Amino acid sequence: MEAVIKRDAARGRREQTKLQNRETILAAARKVFSEIGFGAATVRDIIRATPLASGTFYNYFKSKEEVYQAIRDDVALAIRPRLREERTRADSVEAFISGSFRTFFEFVSRNREDFRHLRHAADASRLRIDTPEVIAGFEELREDLETAIANGLFPDVDADFLMAAIVGVAFEISERMLSREDMDPAASAAFATALFLGGVRALPKKGG
Amino acid sequence: MEAVIKRDAARGRREQTKLQNRETILAAARKVFSEIGFGAATVRDIIRATPLASGTFYNYFKSKEEVYQAIRDDVALAIRPRLREERTRADSVEAFISGSFRTFFEFVSRNREDFRHLRHAADASRLRIDTPEVIAGFEELREDLETAIANGLFPDVDADFLMAAIVGVAFEISERMLSREDMDPAASAAFATALFLGGVRALPKKGG
DNA sequence: CAAGAAATTGACGTAGTGTCACGGCCAGCT
DNA sequence: AGCTGGCCGTGACACTACGTCAATTTCTTG
Numbered sequence: 250m251e252a253v254i255k256r257d258a259a260r261g262r263r264e265q266t267k268l269q270n271r272e273t274i275l276a277a278a279r280k281v282f283s284e285i286g287f288g289a290a291t292v293r294d295i296i297r298a299t300p301l302a303s304g305t306f307y308n309y310f311k312s313k314e315e316v317y318q319a320i321r322d323d324v325a326l327a328i329r330p331r332l333r334e335e336r337t338r339a340d341s342v343e344a345f346i347s348g349s350f351r352t353f354f355e356f357v358s359r360n361r362e363d364f365r366h367l368r369h370a371a372d373a374s375r376l377r378i379d380t381p382e383v384i385a386g387f388e389e390l391r392e393d394l395e396t397a398i399a400n401g402l403f404p405d406v407d408a409d410f411l412m413a414a415i416v417g418v419a420f421e422i423s424e425r426m427l428s429r430e431d432m433d434p435a436a437s438a439a440f441a442t443a444l445f446l447g448g449v450r451a452l453p454k455k456g457g
Numbered sequence: 458m459e460a461v462i463k464r465d466a467a468r469g470r471r472e473q474t475k476l477q478n479r480e481t482i483l484a485a486a487r488k489v490f491s492e493i494g495f496g497a498a499t500v501r502d503i504i505r506a507t508p509l510a511s512g513t514f515y516n517y518f519k520s521k522e523e524v525y526q527a528i529r530d531d532v533a534l535a536i537r538p539r540l541r542e543e544r545t546r547a548d549s550v551e552a553f554i555s556g557s558f559r560t561f562f563e564f565v566s567r568n569r570e571d572f573r574h575l576r577h578a579a580d581a582s583r584l585r586i587d588t589p590e591v592i593a594g595f596e597e598l599r600e601d602l603e604t605a606i607a608n609g610l611f612p613d614v615d616a617d618f619l620m621a622a623i624v625g626v627a628f629e630i631s632e633r634m635l636s637r638e639d640m641d642p643a644a645s646a647a648f649a650t651a652l653f654l655g656g657v658r659a660l661p662k663k664g665g
Numbered sequence: 666c667a668a669g670a671a672a673t674t675g676a677c678g679t680a681g682t683g684t685c686a687c688g689g690c691c692a693g694c695t
Numbered sequence: 696a697g698c699t700g701g702c703c704g705t706g707a708c709a710c711t712a713c714g715t716c717a718a719t720t721t722c723t724t725g
Contacts, residue, residue, distance in 0.1 A: 263691065263702075270704090288522065293681055302705045307683065314496060318580060372522060375592065379583040410648045413633045417625030425621045436661075440618045444656035451655025453647055471671075471722060478673095501712060510674045515714065 271309050273299055278316045279362075287317060287367040287376065322382035324363045328356045329386045336393045342403060342449060347442040349390075350419065354434035354441075357423045361432070364423060377420070387416055406452040418444065479517050481507055486524045487570075495525060495575040495584065530590035532571050536564045537594045544601045550611060550657060555650040557598075558627065562642035562649075565631045569640070572631060585628070595624055614660040626652065 277298035281290045292313050296303050310316045335352050339345035357364050367376050379387075391412040397403045403411075418441050426437045485506035489498045500521050504511050518524045543560050547553035565572050575584050587595075599620040605611045611619075626649050634645045 266691095267703090291681060292683090303682090304684075304706070305704055308703070311683095314580060314582070318582065372526060373589045373592070374522070374526065375587040377585045377587075379585075381581045384581070384583065407648060409633055410630055410645070413629040414626045414649070414652055417627070417629030418622045419625075421621040421625030421628075422618055425617055437618070439661055440615060441622070443659045443661055444622055445652070446656075447659025448652035448654075448656030451651045453644075453651055474672085474722090499712060500714090511713090512675070512715075513673055516672070519714095 270301060270305065273301065274306060274309055275316065275320060279320060282367060317378065318380045321378065321380040324360065325380065325382040325386050329389060333389060343446060345397060345402065346445045347438065350438040350441045353419050354423065354426065354437045358432050358434045361427055365427060366424065387412060390415065403449065404452065405455045407455060415445065478509060478513065481509065482514060482517055482524065483528060487528060490575060525586065526588045529586065529588040532568065533588065533590040533594050537597060541597060551654060553605060553610065554653045555646065558646040558649045561627050562631065562634065562645045566640050566642045569635055573635060574632065595620060598623065611657065612660065613663045615663060623653065
């Protein structure tokens with residue numbers, strides 16, 4: 250009994266430390282990125298914001314890019330299932346579009362820190378990095394659009410372009426929303442939804 | 458006479474070299490960025506692709522970011538006047554939207570190398586950097602939209618959001634267009650135009 | 666042509682990178 | 696509990712990039 254418990258607890262010890270180290274590094278990286286920007290940050294900056302040694306960092310990540318990717322991917326993996334469910338449940342274009350935008354903009358406004366675009370150190374450039382999991386989310390949207398088209402929910406338009414348009418509007422309007430004092434996800438979603446509901450009808454059909 | 462010519466030619470010598478060095482650096486940077494990616498590139502890589510010394514680089518640019526910005530800004534400054542003219546000439550929503558997208562997508566397809574998104578060295582992330590001149594182009598579009606609204610050309614919608622939506626669709630569809638074998642700027646423009654022509658009518662009015 | 670101005674050069678001090686031999690600590694067995 | 700093998704954290708190390716600056720070359724001007 251006690252032996253078993255002990256063994257489990259003991260086995261857990263190593264794993265636990267590993268998880269904790271990973272989280273420590275990620276937390277430090279978030280802090281450093283938000284304080285001095287992704288471009289200016291170095292692996293050493295991240296380590297220094299941590300009680301760990303430099304070598305330890307490389308047991309977990311290959312570079313600061315990989316750390317960033319882990320953070321961004323976590324965010325993507327958190328929202329993708331919700332978006333997917335919203336789209337799967339949709340029984341009309343209106344539900345599909347409106348549900349997607351509402352879910353997305355609400356998520357963005359609740360996680361504004363993670364979506365604030367990283368800036369380079371000195372200049373005024375805007376930086377956007379789409380990690381593989383984010384891109385996979387785009388592909389998921391395209392698949393769902395193709396399914397919706399096959400089911401006759403959507404007219405037979407170019408699913409790839411439509412996906413791109415939705416993604417572009419979602420990200421770019423998020424940016425503007427976040428820069429406003431009175432962030433209003435509902436109004437943002439209403440805008441984007443109206444645009445697409447009106448627009449989809451007018452889109453060129455592939456068949457014709 | 459000859460003195461004057463000599464003087465002019467001589468005075469020109471410095472300026473000429475300066476311009477040429479700048480171009481040499483920019484050309485080397487384009488090459489390096491496209492070969493190993495912006496993220497992996499170092500200032501030294503750029504210098505090595507050049508007959509110049511490392512110190513010379515810093516007479517022209519502060520960092521690789523600044524080089525990138527110069528390249529990107531050149532592109533932005535090349536297309537902005539064309540877009541602005543297209544919008545100023547427009548006497549209908551249709552002309553405004555359609556002219557903008559056609560001009561943009563044609564420009565993109567003629568300059569595909571400059572628009573191909575830079576990738577980080579190893580991972581599959583997509584990177585987009587909007588430099589100040591690019592952002593200024595966004596603001597220009599917003600101003601033109603506001604003017605068009607004031608003139609009754611457009612309905613009284615949120616110009617900031619509409620600008621964001623147009624920008625998002627333009628960039629994201631460009632990306633898809635460039636990834637297709639049979640790049641078709643006209644079809645891309647037709648898609649985006651239809652979306653907005655249909656959508657703008659449905660957009661929520663600010664007054665109401 | 667002389668002398669000053671301007672720009673180039675590359676070595677230098679500083680700092681970040683990724684690696685690896687070492688050693689401590691946990692897991693599993695007796 | 697005690698022993699032992701191996702996992703993993705550690706930080707010094709060799710290497711490379713950074714940005715600067717005194718020396719030097721090249722252009723300009725009177």
